[in-house]
Amino acid sequence: MNIIVPIKQVPDLVEELEINSAGTDLDREWLKMKLNEFDDHALEEALLLKDEQGANVTAIALDGDDIDKALFAAAAKGADRLIKVTGVAGTSTHEAAKAMANVIQGLEYDLVMTGVQAVDDRDGQMAVLLAHYLGIPHVSVVTGVQVAGSSVTVHKEYGGGMVAEFEAATPLALGIQAARETPRYVPVAKVRRASRDANIEEMAAGDLGVDAGSTVAKMYKPETGAGAEMIDGSAEDQASKIIEILTQKGIK
Protein backbone atom coordinates (compact mmCIF):
# COMPACT_ATOMS: atom_id res chain seq x y z
CA MET A 1 0.00 0.00 0.00
CA ASN A 2 1.30 3.44 -0.94
CA ILE A 3 0.18 6.39 1.15
CA ILE A 4 0.83 10.00 0.22
CA VAL A 5 0.71 12.62 2.98
CA PRO A 6 0.77 16.26 1.83
CA ILE A 7 2.08 18.49 4.61
CA LYS A 8 2.18 22.23 5.04
CA GLN A 9 3.64 24.87 7.34
CA VAL A 10 1.21 27.38 8.82
CA PRO A 11 1.71 30.51 10.95
CA ASP A 12 1.99 29.76 14.65
CA LEU A 13 -1.01 31.52 16.18
CA VAL A 14 0.74 31.93 19.50
CA GLU A 15 2.73 34.74 17.85
CA GLU A 16 1.37 38.20 17.14
CA LEU A 17 -0.05 38.38 13.61
CA GLU A 18 0.55 41.58 11.63
CA ILE A 19 -1.08 42.63 8.37
CA ASN A 20 1.02 43.63 5.34
CA SER A 21 1.07 47.18 4.00
CA ALA A 22 -1.36 46.35 1.20
CA GLY A 23 -3.82 45.16 3.84
CA THR A 24 -4.50 41.92 2.00
CA ASP A 25 -2.38 39.28 3.72
CA LEU A 26 -0.24 38.69 6.77
CA ASP A 27 3.11 40.37 6.95
CA ARG A 28 5.06 37.19 6.37
CA GLU A 29 8.55 38.50 7.05
CA TRP A 30 8.73 37.66 10.74
CA LEU A 31 6.10 34.94 10.89
CA LYS A 32 6.98 31.90 12.93
CA MET A 33 5.79 28.80 11.09
CA LYS A 34 4.88 25.38 12.37
CA LEU A 35 3.46 22.19 10.91
CA ASN A 36 -0.31 22.26 10.49
CA GLU A 37 -1.51 20.26 13.52
CA PHE A 38 -3.88 18.17 11.40
CA ASP A 39 -0.96 17.10 9.17
CA ASP A 40 0.64 15.66 12.26
CA HIS A 41 -2.49 13.55 12.63
CA ALA A 42 -2.53 12.60 8.94
CA LEU A 43 1.07 11.46 9.13
CA GLU A 44 0.35 9.56 12.35
CA GLU A 45 -2.58 7.74 10.79
CA ALA A 46 -0.40 6.81 7.79
CA LEU A 47 2.35 5.55 10.08
CA LEU A 48 -0.17 3.54 12.11
CA LEU A 49 -1.28 1.83 8.90
CA LYS A 50 2.36 1.21 8.06
CA ASP A 51 2.98 -0.30 11.51
CA GLU A 52 -0.12 -2.48 11.26
CA GLN A 53 0.20 -3.90 7.80
CA GLY A 54 3.13 -2.38 6.00
CA ALA A 55 2.90 0.65 3.77
CA ASN A 56 5.15 2.98 1.92
CA VAL A 57 4.59 6.50 3.24
CA THR A 58 5.55 9.54 1.17
CA ALA A 59 5.49 13.02 2.71
CA ILE A 60 5.05 15.67 0.04
CA ALA A 61 5.02 19.44 0.29
CA LEU A 62 4.95 22.46 -1.91
CA ASP A 63 8.15 24.45 -1.68
CA GLY A 64 7.97 27.20 0.92
CA ASP A 65 9.43 28.63 4.11
CA ASP A 66 10.84 26.11 6.54
CA ILE A 67 9.45 23.21 4.55
CA ASP A 68 12.65 21.09 4.50
CA LYS A 69 12.59 20.96 8.28
CA ALA A 70 8.99 19.69 8.25
CA LEU A 71 9.83 17.03 5.65
CA PHE A 72 12.86 15.85 7.63
CA ALA A 73 10.72 15.64 10.76
CA ALA A 74 8.31 13.41 8.80
CA ALA A 75 11.24 11.18 7.80
CA ALA A 76 12.40 11.02 11.41
CA LYS A 77 8.95 9.79 12.38
CA GLY A 78 8.95 7.09 9.73
CA ALA A 79 8.07 8.49 6.29
CA ASP A 80 9.90 6.53 3.61
CA ARG A 81 10.11 9.12 0.89
CA LEU A 82 10.21 12.94 0.82
CA ILE A 83 9.12 15.07 -2.12
CA LYS A 84 9.22 18.82 -2.57
CA VAL A 85 7.12 20.32 -5.37
CA THR A 86 8.77 23.34 -6.95
CA GLY A 87 7.43 26.13 -9.14
CA VAL A 88 4.28 27.19 -7.28
CA ALA A 89 4.30 30.79 -6.19
CA GLY A 90 0.68 31.70 -5.53
CA THR A 91 -1.33 31.11 -2.41
CA SER A 92 -4.52 29.86 -4.05
CA THR A 93 -5.56 26.46 -2.74
CA HIS A 94 -6.88 25.54 -6.19
CA GLU A 95 -3.40 26.08 -7.67
CA ALA A 96 -1.72 24.29 -4.80
CA ALA A 97 -4.07 21.34 -5.23
CA LYS A 98 -3.52 21.27 -8.99
CA ALA A 99 0.26 21.31 -8.52
CA MET A 100 -0.01 18.53 -5.99
CA ALA A 101 -2.29 16.54 -8.31
CA ASN A 102 0.16 16.92 -11.22
CA VAL A 103 2.96 15.39 -9.19
CA ILE A 104 0.89 12.72 -7.42
CA GLN A 105 -0.48 11.57 -10.77
CA GLY A 106 3.03 10.36 -11.60
CA LEU A 107 3.40 8.38 -8.37
CA GLU A 108 1.95 5.08 -7.30
CA TYR A 109 -0.66 5.65 -4.64
CA ASP A 110 -3.63 4.09 -2.88
CA LEU A 111 -4.42 6.68 -0.26
CA VAL A 112 -3.82 10.44 -0.19
CA MET A 113 -4.22 11.76 3.33
CA THR A 114 -4.07 15.51 3.94
CA GLY A 115 -4.83 17.44 7.09
CA VAL A 116 -8.55 18.29 7.23
CA GLN A 117 -8.00 22.06 7.01
CA ALA A 118 -5.52 24.77 7.79
CA VAL A 119 -5.90 28.09 9.62
CA ASP A 120 -4.69 30.16 6.67
CA ASP A 121 -6.96 28.67 4.09
CA ARG A 122 -9.52 30.96 2.50
CA ASP A 123 -10.45 29.21 -0.70
CA GLY A 124 -11.01 25.63 0.23
CA GLN A 125 -9.61 22.58 1.88
CA MET A 126 -7.03 20.85 -0.25
CA ALA A 127 -8.14 17.22 0.16
CA VAL A 128 -11.39 17.78 -1.70
CA LEU A 129 -9.89 19.90 -4.46
CA LEU A 130 -6.96 17.52 -4.91
CA ALA A 131 -9.28 14.53 -5.09
CA HIS A 132 -11.30 16.16 -7.84
CA TYR A 133 -8.23 17.10 -9.86
CA LEU A 134 -7.05 13.50 -9.47
CA GLY A 135 -10.51 12.23 -10.35
CA ILE A 136 -10.78 10.09 -7.22
CA PRO A 137 -13.42 10.07 -4.45
CA HIS A 138 -12.83 11.64 -1.10
CA VAL A 139 -14.01 11.86 2.50
CA SER A 140 -13.31 14.79 4.82
CA VAL A 141 -13.23 15.11 8.63
CA VAL A 142 -11.83 11.61 9.06
CA THR A 143 -10.99 10.28 12.53
CA GLY A 144 -9.88 6.76 11.70
CA VAL A 145 -8.78 4.64 8.75
CA GLN A 146 -8.49 0.88 8.64
CA VAL A 147 -7.41 -1.23 5.71
CA ALA A 148 -8.28 -4.83 4.91
CA GLY A 149 -7.07 -5.96 1.52
CA SER A 150 -8.29 -3.44 -1.01
CA SER A 151 -11.11 -2.21 1.18
CA VAL A 152 -10.76 0.84 3.39
CA THR A 153 -12.98 1.51 6.39
CA VAL A 154 -13.25 5.22 7.05
CA HIS A 155 -14.66 6.90 10.13
CA LYS A 156 -16.01 10.39 9.52
CA GLU A 157 -17.01 12.60 12.42
CA TYR A 158 -20.30 14.51 12.47
CA GLY A 159 -21.43 16.87 15.24
CA GLY A 160 -22.09 15.72 18.78
CA GLY A 161 -19.44 13.01 18.61
CA MET A 162 -21.45 10.95 16.13
CA VAL A 163 -19.39 8.98 13.64
CA ALA A 164 -20.37 7.66 10.22
CA GLU A 165 -18.63 4.56 8.96
CA PHE A 166 -17.98 4.19 5.24
CA GLU A 167 -16.37 1.43 3.24
CA ALA A 168 -14.40 2.58 0.24
CA ALA A 169 -12.18 1.28 -2.50
CA THR A 170 -8.78 2.72 -3.32
CA PRO A 171 -7.59 5.09 -4.66
CA LEU A 172 -9.10 7.46 -2.16
CA ALA A 173 -8.36 10.92 -0.75
CA LEU A 174 -9.00 11.66 2.91
CA GLY A 175 -8.96 14.86 4.96
CA ILE A 176 -7.71 13.72 8.35
CA GLN A 177 -9.08 15.43 11.45
CA ALA A 178 -7.57 13.16 14.08
CA ALA A 179 -5.48 10.01 14.07
CA ARG A 180 -6.61 7.00 16.08
CA GLU A 181 -3.63 7.59 18.37
CA THR A 182 -2.00 10.75 19.67
CA PRO A 183 0.69 11.74 17.13
CA ARG A 184 4.09 10.30 18.02
CA TYR A 185 6.81 12.53 19.33
CA VAL A 186 10.21 12.66 17.76
CA PRO A 187 13.30 14.01 19.52
CA VAL A 188 15.16 16.88 17.84
CA ALA A 189 18.33 14.78 17.58
CA LYS A 190 16.51 12.32 15.38
CA VAL A 191 15.25 15.10 13.09
CA ARG A 192 18.80 16.41 12.86
CA ARG A 193 20.01 12.96 11.87
CA ALA A 194 17.25 12.71 9.25
CA SER A 195 18.30 16.05 7.79
CA ARG A 196 21.73 14.53 7.19
CA ASP A 197 20.61 11.12 5.97
CA ALA A 198 17.25 11.56 4.25
CA ASN A 199 16.93 12.84 0.72
CA ILE A 200 14.34 15.33 -0.51
CA GLU A 201 13.41 14.72 -4.14
CA GLU A 202 12.40 17.83 -6.05
CA MET A 203 9.65 17.61 -8.66
CA ALA A 204 8.27 20.39 -10.84
CA ALA A 205 4.66 21.48 -10.37
CA GLY A 206 3.93 21.50 -14.10
CA ASP A 207 1.02 23.25 -15.72
CA LEU A 208 -1.32 24.84 -13.16
CA GLY A 209 -3.89 26.49 -15.42
CA VAL A 210 -6.55 26.88 -12.74
CA ASP A 211 -7.91 29.97 -11.14
CA ALA A 212 -9.29 30.35 -7.64
CA GLY A 213 -11.59 32.94 -9.19
CA SER A 214 -11.96 35.22 -6.20
CA THR A 215 -9.76 38.01 -4.93
CA VAL A 216 -8.96 39.26 -1.45
CA ALA A 217 -10.29 42.75 -0.88
CA LYS A 218 -8.87 43.19 2.61
CA MET A 219 -7.64 41.50 5.72
CA TYR A 220 -8.35 42.97 9.14
CA LYS A 221 -8.46 41.99 12.78
CA PRO A 222 -11.94 41.34 14.12
CA GLU A 223 -13.02 43.72 16.86
CA THR A 224 -11.13 42.35 19.85
CA GLY A 225 -12.77 42.79 23.19
CA ALA A 226 -16.01 43.90 21.58
CA GLY A 227 -17.85 41.64 23.95
CA ALA A 228 -15.63 41.24 26.95
CA GLU A 229 -15.23 43.64 29.83
CA MET A 230 -11.56 43.18 30.69
CA ILE A 231 -10.61 42.71 34.31
CA ASP A 232 -7.18 44.06 35.22
CA GLY A 233 -4.87 43.60 38.14
CA SER A 234 -3.00 40.73 39.73
CA ALA A 235 -4.35 37.18 39.65
CA GLU A 236 -5.60 37.77 43.21
CA ASP A 237 -7.41 40.99 42.24
CA GLN A 238 -8.90 39.36 39.18
CA ALA A 239 -10.09 36.35 41.15
CA SER A 240 -11.76 38.64 43.74
CA LYS A 241 -13.52 40.54 40.97
CA ILE A 242 -14.74 37.29 39.39
CA ILE A 243 -16.14 36.17 42.77
CA GLU A 244 -17.97 39.50 42.98
CA ILE A 245 -19.47 38.97 39.53
CA LEU A 246 -20.51 35.40 40.33
CA THR A 247 -22.12 36.51 43.58
CA GLN A 248 -23.92 39.35 41.82
CA LYS A 249 -25.31 36.95 39.23
CA GLY A 250 -26.37 34.53 41.93
CA ILE A 251 -24.03 31.83 40.69
CA LYS A 252 -21.91 31.64 43.83
Add this chain to the structure above:
Amino acid sequence: MSNQIFVIVEHLKGNIEDITFEMLGKGKEIAGATGGELVAVLLGSGADDLAGQLGAAGKVIYVDDPQLAEYNPQAYCKAVSALVAANQPKMVLVGNTSMGMDIAGGVSVANNLPFIAYASGIANDGSTVTSSLYGGKMNVDSSPGGDGCVVSVIAGSFPADAGRVEGSPAVETASADIGDLSIRFKQLIEPEGGDVDITAQEILVSVGRGIQSDENLPMAEELAAKLGGAISCSRPIVDSKWLAKTRQVGKSGLKVKPKLYLALGISGAPEHIEGMKDADLIIAVNTDPKAPIFDYAHYGVVQDLFDFIPALSSKL
Protein backbone atom coordinates in the same frame (compact mmCIF):
# COMPACT_ATOMS: atom_id res chain seq x y z
CA MET B 1 -25.70 32.28 -14.90
CA SER B 2 -29.14 32.41 -13.30
CA ASN B 3 -30.23 34.64 -10.44
CA GLN B 4 -30.70 31.70 -8.07
CA ILE B 5 -29.18 31.33 -4.63
CA PHE B 6 -28.76 27.64 -3.80
CA VAL B 7 -28.83 26.40 -0.22
CA ILE B 8 -27.74 22.78 0.17
CA VAL B 9 -30.02 21.26 2.82
CA GLU B 10 -28.23 19.25 5.48
CA HIS B 11 -30.24 16.60 7.26
CA LEU B 12 -29.44 13.65 9.44
CA LYS B 13 -31.79 11.03 10.87
CA GLY B 14 -34.83 12.93 9.61
CA ASN B 15 -33.81 16.26 11.16
CA ILE B 16 -32.82 19.32 9.21
CA GLU B 17 -29.73 20.83 10.81
CA ASP B 18 -29.78 24.42 12.09
CA ILE B 19 -27.08 25.48 9.64
CA THR B 20 -29.61 24.98 6.85
CA PHE B 21 -32.03 27.45 8.44
CA GLU B 22 -29.17 29.90 9.02
CA MET B 23 -28.30 29.75 5.33
CA LEU B 24 -31.94 29.99 4.26
CA GLY B 25 -32.37 33.13 6.38
CA LYS B 26 -29.26 34.73 4.94
CA GLY B 27 -30.03 33.47 1.44
CA LYS B 28 -33.45 35.07 1.63
CA GLU B 29 -31.87 38.44 2.40
CA ILE B 30 -29.47 38.11 -0.52
CA ALA B 31 -32.21 36.95 -2.88
CA GLY B 32 -34.41 39.84 -1.73
CA ALA B 33 -31.68 42.43 -2.23
CA THR B 34 -30.62 41.13 -5.64
CA GLY B 35 -33.98 40.17 -7.09
CA GLY B 36 -32.98 36.52 -7.09
CA GLU B 37 -34.70 33.28 -6.27
CA LEU B 38 -33.84 31.30 -3.15
CA VAL B 39 -33.68 27.57 -3.90
CA ALA B 40 -33.37 24.86 -1.25
CA VAL B 41 -31.63 21.78 -2.63
CA LEU B 42 -32.83 18.65 -0.88
CA LEU B 43 -31.26 15.25 -1.51
CA GLY B 44 -32.48 11.99 -0.06
CA SER B 45 -34.66 8.99 -0.47
CA GLY B 46 -38.24 9.28 0.73
CA ALA B 47 -37.26 12.58 2.34
CA ASP B 48 -39.77 14.79 0.50
CA ASP B 49 -41.70 15.49 3.71
CA LEU B 50 -38.75 17.60 4.86
CA ALA B 51 -39.72 20.18 2.21
CA GLY B 52 -42.50 21.25 4.57
CA GLN B 53 -39.90 22.98 6.75
CA LEU B 54 -38.24 24.85 3.90
CA GLY B 55 -40.81 27.62 3.54
CA ALA B 56 -38.14 30.32 3.52
CA ALA B 57 -37.15 29.23 0.02
CA GLY B 58 -39.00 30.19 -3.13
CA LYS B 59 -38.57 26.68 -4.47
CA VAL B 60 -37.24 23.30 -3.45
CA ILE B 61 -35.30 21.14 -5.87
CA TYR B 62 -35.66 17.60 -4.60
CA VAL B 63 -33.63 14.63 -5.76
CA ASP B 64 -34.92 11.24 -4.66
CA ASP B 65 -32.46 8.42 -5.18
CA PRO B 66 -31.80 5.23 -3.21
CA GLN B 67 -28.10 6.08 -3.28
CA LEU B 68 -28.93 9.22 -1.31
CA ALA B 69 -30.79 7.37 1.45
CA GLU B 70 -27.87 8.03 3.77
CA TYR B 71 -25.42 10.86 3.43
CA ASN B 72 -22.59 9.76 1.13
CA PRO B 73 -19.77 12.20 0.26
CA GLN B 74 -19.32 10.86 -3.27
CA ALA B 75 -23.03 10.71 -4.11
CA TYR B 76 -23.67 14.20 -2.72
CA CYS B 77 -20.72 15.70 -4.63
CA LYS B 78 -21.95 14.19 -7.88
CA ALA B 79 -25.59 15.15 -7.39
CA VAL B 80 -24.96 18.72 -6.24
CA SER B 81 -22.36 19.28 -8.97
CA ALA B 82 -24.87 18.14 -11.60
CA LEU B 83 -27.62 20.40 -10.24
CA VAL B 84 -25.27 23.38 -10.16
CA ALA B 85 -24.19 22.66 -13.74
CA ALA B 86 -27.81 22.46 -14.86
CA ASN B 87 -29.07 25.58 -13.06
CA GLN B 88 -25.99 27.85 -12.96
CA PRO B 89 -26.89 29.57 -9.65
CA LYS B 90 -25.03 32.75 -8.83
CA MET B 91 -24.22 31.56 -5.33
CA VAL B 92 -24.17 28.12 -3.71
CA LEU B 93 -24.37 28.16 0.08
CA VAL B 94 -23.03 25.06 1.83
CA GLY B 95 -22.48 24.57 5.56
CA ASN B 96 -18.85 24.58 6.64
CA THR B 97 -19.78 21.40 8.44
CA SER B 98 -18.54 17.86 8.28
CA MET B 99 -20.85 17.20 5.33
CA GLY B 100 -20.35 20.57 3.68
CA MET B 101 -16.58 20.18 3.80
CA ASP B 102 -16.98 17.20 1.47
CA ILE B 103 -19.27 18.97 -0.93
CA ALA B 104 -18.19 22.59 -1.41
CA GLY B 105 -14.75 21.96 -2.88
CA GLY B 106 -15.99 19.24 -5.20
CA VAL B 107 -18.75 21.43 -6.61
CA SER B 108 -16.22 24.23 -7.06
CA VAL B 109 -13.80 22.11 -9.11
CA ALA B 110 -16.50 20.31 -11.11
CA ASN B 111 -18.09 23.61 -12.15
CA ASN B 112 -14.94 25.71 -12.27
CA LEU B 113 -16.36 28.11 -9.70
CA PRO B 114 -14.52 30.04 -7.01
CA PHE B 115 -14.84 28.65 -3.51
CA ILE B 116 -14.79 30.91 -0.48
CA ALA B 117 -14.60 28.99 2.78
CA TYR B 118 -15.17 29.75 6.47
CA ALA B 119 -17.73 32.48 5.73
CA SER B 120 -18.98 34.31 8.81
CA GLY B 121 -20.58 37.16 6.87
CA ILE B 122 -21.99 37.83 3.40
CA ALA B 123 -22.97 41.25 2.07
CA ASN B 124 -26.62 41.30 1.05
CA ASP B 125 -25.75 42.18 -2.53
CA GLY B 126 -23.51 39.12 -2.57
CA SER B 127 -20.46 41.17 -3.54
CA THR B 128 -18.37 40.51 -0.45
CA VAL B 129 -17.87 37.40 1.64
CA THR B 130 -16.11 37.64 5.01
CA SER B 131 -14.09 34.59 6.05
CA SER B 132 -12.94 33.97 9.59
CA LEU B 133 -9.36 32.68 9.38
CA TYR B 134 -6.32 32.06 11.60
CA GLY B 135 -8.38 30.53 14.35
CA GLY B 136 -10.66 33.57 14.43
CA LYS B 137 -7.75 36.04 14.71
CA MET B 138 -8.20 37.55 11.24
CA ASN B 139 -11.09 38.35 8.94
CA VAL B 140 -10.66 38.39 5.19
CA ASP B 141 -13.12 40.01 2.79
CA SER B 142 -13.22 38.38 -0.64
CA SER B 143 -14.92 39.43 -3.83
CA PRO B 144 -16.30 36.37 -5.58
CA GLY B 145 -16.21 37.77 -9.12
CA GLY B 146 -19.24 37.77 -11.33
CA ASP B 147 -19.87 34.24 -12.53
CA GLY B 148 -21.13 32.31 -9.59
CA CYS B 149 -19.37 30.97 -6.53
CA VAL B 150 -19.50 28.38 -3.79
CA VAL B 151 -19.48 29.69 -0.20
CA SER B 152 -19.17 27.52 2.90
CA VAL B 153 -20.75 29.06 5.99
CA ILE B 154 -19.52 28.61 9.56
CA ALA B 155 -22.38 27.40 11.74
CA GLY B 156 -23.64 30.03 14.16
CA SER B 157 -22.89 32.96 11.84
CA PHE B 158 -26.52 33.84 11.07
CA PRO B 159 -29.74 33.52 13.08
CA ALA B 160 -31.44 30.21 12.33
CA ASP B 161 -34.88 31.58 13.24
CA ALA B 162 -34.83 33.87 10.20
CA GLY B 163 -34.84 30.80 7.97
CA ARG B 164 -37.24 28.64 9.94
CA VAL B 165 -40.46 29.02 8.00
CA GLU B 166 -43.11 26.31 7.92
CA GLY B 167 -44.92 25.40 4.77
CA SER B 168 -43.62 23.88 1.60
CA PRO B 169 -42.75 26.01 -1.41
CA ALA B 170 -43.13 24.52 -4.87
CA VAL B 171 -41.18 21.29 -5.10
CA GLU B 172 -39.44 20.53 -8.37
CA THR B 173 -38.14 17.00 -8.57
CA ALA B 174 -34.90 16.44 -10.39
CA SER B 175 -32.81 13.39 -11.11
CA ALA B 176 -29.08 13.28 -10.72
CA ASP B 177 -26.98 10.79 -12.60
CA ILE B 178 -25.04 9.51 -9.61
CA GLY B 179 -23.74 6.37 -11.31
CA ASP B 180 -21.57 3.80 -9.58
CA LEU B 181 -20.16 4.64 -6.19
CA SER B 182 -16.89 3.40 -4.72
CA ILE B 183 -17.79 4.69 -1.26
CA ARG B 184 -20.57 2.92 0.64
CA PHE B 185 -22.27 4.00 3.86
CA LYS B 186 -22.05 1.28 6.51
CA GLN B 187 -23.42 2.62 9.78
CA LEU B 188 -23.81 5.50 12.17
CA ILE B 189 -21.94 5.05 15.41
CA GLU B 190 -23.59 6.92 18.27
CA PRO B 191 -21.31 8.50 20.87
CA GLU B 192 -20.82 6.54 24.06
CA GLY B 193 -22.63 7.95 27.03
CA GLY B 194 -20.27 9.70 29.41
CA ASP B 195 -20.17 9.83 33.18
CA VAL B 196 -21.40 13.42 33.04
CA ASP B 197 -23.72 15.08 30.53
CA ILE B 198 -22.07 18.46 30.01
CA THR B 199 -25.12 19.79 28.18
CA ALA B 200 -27.12 19.47 31.40
CA GLN B 201 -24.58 21.28 33.62
CA GLU B 202 -25.22 24.82 34.81
CA ILE B 203 -21.57 25.51 35.44
CA LEU B 204 -18.74 24.41 33.16
CA VAL B 205 -15.05 24.91 33.80
CA SER B 206 -13.60 24.36 30.36
CA VAL B 207 -9.92 23.76 29.70
CA GLY B 208 -7.96 24.13 26.47
CA ARG B 209 -4.44 23.52 25.28
CA GLY B 210 -3.24 26.19 27.72
CA ILE B 211 -3.52 23.56 30.48
CA GLN B 212 -0.39 22.00 28.93
CA SER B 213 -0.55 18.53 30.45
CA ASP B 214 -3.04 16.07 31.89
CA GLU B 215 -1.10 16.38 35.14
CA ASN B 216 -2.59 19.86 35.50
CA LEU B 217 -6.18 18.70 35.12
CA PRO B 218 -6.82 18.03 38.84
CA MET B 219 -6.39 21.72 39.59
CA ALA B 220 -9.17 22.57 37.12
CA GLU B 221 -11.30 19.70 38.42
CA GLU B 222 -10.94 21.00 41.96
CA LEU B 223 -12.10 24.44 40.79
CA ALA B 224 -15.08 22.89 39.00
CA ALA B 225 -16.01 20.96 42.14
CA LYS B 226 -15.79 24.10 44.28
CA LEU B 227 -18.04 25.95 41.85
CA GLY B 228 -20.46 23.05 41.81
CA GLY B 229 -19.97 22.35 38.13
CA ALA B 230 -18.24 19.95 35.79
CA ILE B 231 -15.18 20.05 33.62
CA SER B 232 -15.38 20.33 29.83
CA CYS B 233 -12.74 21.04 27.21
CA SER B 234 -11.65 21.97 23.70
CA ARG B 235 -10.82 19.42 21.04
CA PRO B 236 -7.02 19.09 21.48
CA ILE B 237 -7.59 17.87 25.05
CA VAL B 238 -9.71 15.02 23.71
CA ASP B 239 -7.35 14.29 20.81
CA SER B 240 -4.57 13.98 23.40
CA LYS B 241 -6.84 11.53 25.24
CA TRP B 242 -6.68 13.52 28.49
CA LEU B 243 -10.47 13.73 28.71
CA ALA B 244 -13.31 11.72 27.17
CA LYS B 245 -14.99 12.79 23.94
CA THR B 246 -18.17 13.41 25.93
CA ARG B 247 -16.45 16.42 27.55
CA GLN B 248 -15.72 18.15 24.23
CA VAL B 249 -17.46 21.43 23.45
CA GLY B 250 -17.78 22.61 19.85
CA LYS B 251 -18.50 21.77 16.28
CA SER B 252 -17.70 18.07 16.49
CA GLY B 253 -18.38 17.94 20.20
CA LEU B 254 -21.42 19.11 22.11
CA LYS B 255 -23.29 22.41 22.14
CA VAL B 256 -23.64 23.75 25.67
CA LYS B 257 -25.57 26.64 27.18
CA PRO B 258 -24.66 26.75 30.87
CA LYS B 259 -25.22 29.62 33.29
CA LEU B 260 -21.46 29.97 33.57
CA TYR B 261 -18.81 28.95 31.04
CA LEU B 262 -15.32 29.54 32.40
CA ALA B 263 -12.85 29.11 29.53
CA LEU B 264 -9.30 28.50 30.70
CA GLY B 265 -6.52 28.54 28.08
CA ILE B 266 -8.90 28.24 25.14
CA SER B 267 -8.10 30.45 22.13
CA GLY B 268 -11.64 30.65 20.73
CA ALA B 269 -11.32 29.03 17.31
CA PRO B 270 -14.60 29.18 15.33
CA GLU B 271 -15.09 25.43 15.81
CA HIS B 272 -15.04 25.90 19.57
CA ILE B 273 -17.14 29.07 19.60
CA GLU B 274 -19.91 27.22 17.74
CA GLY B 275 -20.46 25.08 20.81
CA MET B 276 -20.54 27.65 23.63
CA LYS B 277 -21.31 31.13 22.38
CA ASP B 278 -24.87 31.04 23.73
CA ALA B 279 -23.84 30.45 27.34
CA ASP B 280 -25.45 32.97 29.73
CA LEU B 281 -22.16 34.13 31.20
CA ILE B 282 -18.79 33.53 29.55
CA ILE B 283 -15.60 34.31 31.43
CA ALA B 284 -12.35 33.72 29.58
CA VAL B 285 -8.86 33.46 31.01
CA ASN B 286 -5.98 33.61 28.56
CA THR B 287 -2.42 34.93 28.53
CA ASP B 288 -2.92 36.32 25.02
CA PRO B 289 -4.86 39.62 25.12
CA LYS B 290 -5.65 39.13 21.41
CA ALA B 291 -7.20 35.68 21.85
CA PRO B 292 -10.47 35.57 19.85
CA ILE B 293 -12.29 34.07 22.84
CA PHE B 294 -12.38 37.62 24.29
CA ASP B 295 -14.67 38.65 21.41
CA TYR B 296 -17.32 36.29 22.72
CA ALA B 297 -16.73 36.44 26.46
CA HIS B 298 -18.63 38.77 28.78
CA TYR B 299 -15.62 39.14 31.04
CA GLY B 300 -11.99 38.72 30.06
CA VAL B 301 -9.03 37.97 32.27
CA VAL B 302 -5.56 38.26 30.77
CA GLN B 303 -3.67 36.02 33.12
CA ASP B 304 -1.68 32.83 33.39
CA LEU B 305 -4.20 30.16 34.28
CA PHE B 306 -1.67 28.56 36.60
CA ASP B 307 -1.82 31.72 38.72
CA PHE B 308 -5.51 32.37 38.23
CA ILE B 309 -6.93 28.93 39.10
CA PRO B 310 -5.32 28.71 42.58
CA ALA B 311 -6.26 32.33 43.29
CA LEU B 312 -9.90 31.69 42.46
CA SER B 313 -10.00 28.27 44.13
CA SER B 314 -8.66 29.66 47.39
CA LYS B 315 -11.47 32.22 47.51
CA LEU B 316 -14.24 29.67 47.14
